[in-house]
Amino acid sequence: MVSENTALVTQRLLEKNIRPSLQRMAVYGYLLDNHTHPTADAIYSALSPSMPTLSKTTVYNTLRQFVDCGLVQSVTIEDGELRYDADTSNHVHFKCVKCGGIYDVMEKIELPPEKIPQGFSVEKTQTNVWGKCSLCC
Amino acid sequence: MVSENTALVTQRLLEKNIRPSLQRMAVYGYLLDNHTHPTADAIYSALSPSMPTLSKTTVYNTLRQFVDCGLVQSVTIEDGELRYDADTSNHVHFKCVKCGGIYDVMEKIELPPEKIPQGFSVEKTQTNVWGKCSLCC
DNA sequence: GTGTCTGCAAACGATTTGCAAATTA
DNA sequence: TAATTTGCAAATCGTTTGCAGACAC
Secondary structure, eight states, X not given: OXXXXXXXXXXXXXXXXXXXXXXXXXXXXXXXHOOSOOBHHHHHHHHGGGOTTOOHHHHHHHHHHHHHTTSSEEEOSSTTOOEEESOOSOEEEEEETTTOOEEEEEEOOOOOGGGSOTTOEEEEEEEEEEEEOXXXX | OOOTTHHHHHHHHHHTTOOOOHHHHHHHHXXXXXXXXXXXHHHHHHHGGGOTTOOHHHHHHHHHXXXXXXXXXXXXXXXXXXXXXXXXXXXXXXXXXXXXXXXXEEEOOOOOGGGSOTTOEEEEEEEEEEEEOTTTO
């Protein structure tokens, strides 16, 4: 399954000096097309039917490469599995405790600087919210 | 290693209808005495010398029981490992990217209710912050 | 004695690594 | 042809489970 954003996918990869192999384009294209914050396994399962020779190892390696160069961000909202998001902006993630769906709910929450202890420097923040989504309430 | 808060430890366990076995008292006492947000493995390593027959399984089972009944909270600030905190208040955790230490930095951040999507109900929030602590800056 | 608790060993699931074959420049 | 990339199989690591013996009421 090839993303409809082939040109954009290629451009983004080249911007990061990543060779746009078929596998890498498929993984990044999937993340661009699907805002479901999938796990590596979910991405593999989704792509596998149309790319039978794709291996899970390649999906894992590719995602790590993407995270390392800042092309995608990883989301730790549940222990034991990493999720991935092509939207690298600092936003809040909402996990529905009933259906398990993950949504982007709002832009970054600002930390009151006076509340950060003396001498601490902040590089990254991540806020997760759990509850019920509008479909499950 | 027995906590100096033996009476408090016993009381807290009984409040939750948990039988205060030696192992459980040791694990909860360790969390009360050490605010380092240890992993199960760290707790096991710390207790093991003075409790040679303690098994890691028991530490894991005990911690899960504590979390299930709300006696301690688990902290997911890093993928692949759970950390534990005897302070069950909703506060922000700070992880130093240099030394790896985890600190409590401030009380809960309030989410502006108008920013939560229509029809979503919020049950829990968790904010994590990464940066350098005052010792590592 | 009956039910709970403990702890060993094995199972498990997500992720990483070693390495050789395949692909690309 | 040299360098990169892929993908299988095996390893790793944190955690859970099965189960038998030990312990508590």
